[in-house]
Amino acid sequence: MKKPQLIKLAGILAFLVLLLFAFEVSGLRDNFNLSFLRNTIENNVFWGLLIFVVLFSVGNLIQIPGWIFLAAAVITLGKFAGGLATYVAAVSSCLVTYGIIRFLGQDALRGLESPIAQRLFQRLDRYPISSIVFLRMIFQTVPILNYALALSAVKFRHYVIGTLLGLPIPIFIYCLFFDFLALHVFALAPQ
Template identity: 55%
Template sequence: MNPTDTASPAPRPWRRLAAVLLLLALLWAVFEFTGLRARINPQALRDGFAQHSVWGFVAFTALFALGNLIQLPGWIFLASAVLALGPVWGALATFCAALVSCVVTFFVVRAFGANALRELPGPLARRLFARLDAHPIRSVALLRLVFQTVPAMNYALALSGLRFRDYLLGTLIGLPGPVFVYAAFFDTLAGWMGWTLR
């Protein structure tokens, strides 16, 4: 084997990670400098639902997906949906939008970064990926229970080489519980604070 063949793949994971970071920085800059990021707030999202429920949901889902890519916290979307639709429908709308968001993040990040994290050297990475490979669906489900749709976790899972099927099934299993719990919490909080619902 040619010695240059073994040396050339080394920087590839770092280049892929750099491509992902550049993409996320560009998306953030577009959102920030166009003023769109400042317009994504609970009142604006709630007004979107009030004006037209179907198109409001489509816009809500698209903004959730884009917001997840630029590190916007998911509670903004959940609180908005609960205030606009109530705890049950708000939770259902948020779950559907969050699922779409997780799928979009997976494919966008995977397209640019492939399985860059799995290619990184080191015993710690090998141990982590061995655990993930042993129980991929359960691992994703447990991560969703704790971290829900935290963008950094979505990026890491997309770059881990995890199969999409396992990613999706783990998300479907682990995400509904926290979404409905937080929806009930926001509904109770809104009642305590006297915020107008629906």
């Protein structure tokens, strides 16, 4: 890997560490829990959902698992409305992460000279949408996937289409799972 790409990656790492540090020191990271998210949505659906989308986006950048957001939405709104809210928040989160990481690092991963990396890039270049759909179905909104795709020089439109098509099935499955847990294990019903 060449020096300019290493500098870009170091800059991204520094940005993410500073962002995480800021959230830890400010105490805001403590608000990324099921109870807080549920209360936020319940208190005012419109503003609560807007805050939900923003928190999901920030949470994705600082490594907060997406299932916390999904569980809060399903428990609060039910599996259909909660799933839709999570889908919108997850797509928004992926787009925000793509924009920030792409801005900071452009195509820094293309400097990897590994034969494995080159094969992966060839596959991504040849089948960008289907590759992203497959990755989303397996890894959903995992931050490292978002970072890798943003730094791989994949086109924005391919990223968007792959994300839009790849997230519904896993979100639907998780909605059913969390709805089952809420109703049958924890005896919680959506409000």
